[in-house]
Amino acid sequence: MVETGKTTQEFEIRDYLRTELMPHFMCPGCGHGIALRALLWAIHDLGIAKDNLAVVSGIGCSGRTAAYIDANTIHTTHGRPLSFATGLKLARPDLHVVVITGDGDSLAIGGNHLIHACRRNLDITCVLLNNEVYGMTGGQVSPTTSAGRYTTTTPAGNHEPVFDACELATAAGASFVGREITMHVTALRDLFVQGLKHSGFSFIEVISDCTEIYGRKNELGNSPEMVMSHKADIRPESYGNVVDEPFRPTDLNVGVLSQTDRPEYYTAYRQHFGKQVEGNDDPKKGGAVT
Numbered sequence: 001m002v003e004t005g006k007t008t009q010e011f012e013i014r015d016y017l018r019t020e021l022m023p024h025f026m027c028p029g030c031g032h033g034i035a036l037r038a039l040l041w042a043i044h045d046l047g048i049a050k051d052n053l054a055v056v057s058g059i060g061c062s063g064r065t066a067a068y069i070d071a072n073t074i075h076t077t078h079g080r081p082l083s084f085a086t087g088l089k090l091a092r093p094d095l096h097v098v099v100i101t102g103d104g105d106s107l108a109i110g111g112n113h114l115i116h117a118c119r120r121n122l123d124i125t126c127v128l129l130n131n132e133v134y135g136m137t138g139g140q141v142s143p144t145t146s147a148g149r150y151t152t153t154t155p156a157g158n159h160e161p162v163f164d165a166c167e168l169a170t171a172a173g174a175s176f177v178g179r180e181i182t183m184h185v186t187a188l189r190d191l192f193v194q195g196l197k198h199s200g201f202s203f204i205e206v207i208s209d210c211t212e213i214y215g216r217k218n219e220l221g222n223s224p225e226m227v228m229s230h231k232a233d234i235r236p237e238s239y240g241n242v243v244d245e246p247f248r249p250t251d252l253n254v255g256v257l258s259q260t261d262r263p264e265y266y267t268a269y270r271q272h273f274g275k276q277v278e279g280n281d282d283p284k285k286g287g288a289v290t
């Protein structure tokens with residue numbers, strides 16, 4: 001991870017947006033915008049220069065958010081942002097590489113890429129905007145659609161079991177895993193700060209909202225009501241150690257859910273090859289890249 005200096009300047013979101021692309025395409029009340037703000041705020045607080053930031057995204061409303069960021073951005077293909085990000089990070093380890101993805105993007109079509117990115121533990125921050133639905137394409141069921149919920153492809157309600165993205169990432173080896181809701185903007189910003197500072201693969205799930213397509217179909221209320229309903233669902237991390245059993249069936253853990261100091265990909269690579277080739281300065285054989 002590149003060294004960053006804390007900035008003393010007040011956060012002004014317009015400094016980080018491509019304002020020439022405004023008005024944006026998001027629906028009123030979409031949670032993705034709140035997540036984008038918190039992410040940019042974290043980047044500002046860490047003093048990460050825009051030139052040193054690369055944001056890679058897939059396809060979807062989630063993926064489209066990257067286009068509005070005034071930094072190096074790559075809008076890739078559906079399900080593949082982590083593959084592009086892996087290549088970029090290997091070629092340019094000096095960059096902060098952030099992936100913005102959706103639940104359809106990286107748990108359905110891109111699920112395989114996600115588990116291997118977690119396993120490799122390259123120094124990338126992956127932000128999963130989970131709105132429980134394929135928002136951009138009209139509201140089809142996704143791997144995180146809650147039980148019983150109506151989507152355009154589950155007219156009788158969803159009966160499939162739901163992926164817990166954080167448990168999946170932890171099991172696959174991500175060395176930093178966290179979750180937040182959009183109601184907690186400053187907590188979300190702080191989680192992004194921790195994830196960005198972490199050396200290794202950091203996976204952050206944001207419980208977002210699709211008000212227009214998902215919320216409307218399921219009569220979940222307006223945007224503030226949807227956001228408030230997540231607040232009722234969460235179980236703060238601080239309760240984790242003192243309560244043995246979930247106190248509500250819908251309890252959702254938030255905060256940093258798991259963190260290990262497993263060596264980051266490059267460090268592990270150097271350690272592995274360094275042992276075999278002492279004093280080697282050939283990068284192709286694991287030597288120093290200068």
Ligand SMILES: Cc1ncc(C[n+]2csc(CCOP(=O)(O)OP(=O)(O)O)c2C)c(N)n1
Pocket residue numbers: 059060061062063077078101102103104105106129131133134135136137142
């Ligand atoms: C290979 C491929 N398959 C399907 C699509 C169509 N498609 C575009 S976005 C999308 C779903 C996006 O859902 P999600 O990742 O959950 O993001 P959201 O729009 O909800 O933020 C799909 C299926 C595509 N663009 N490319």
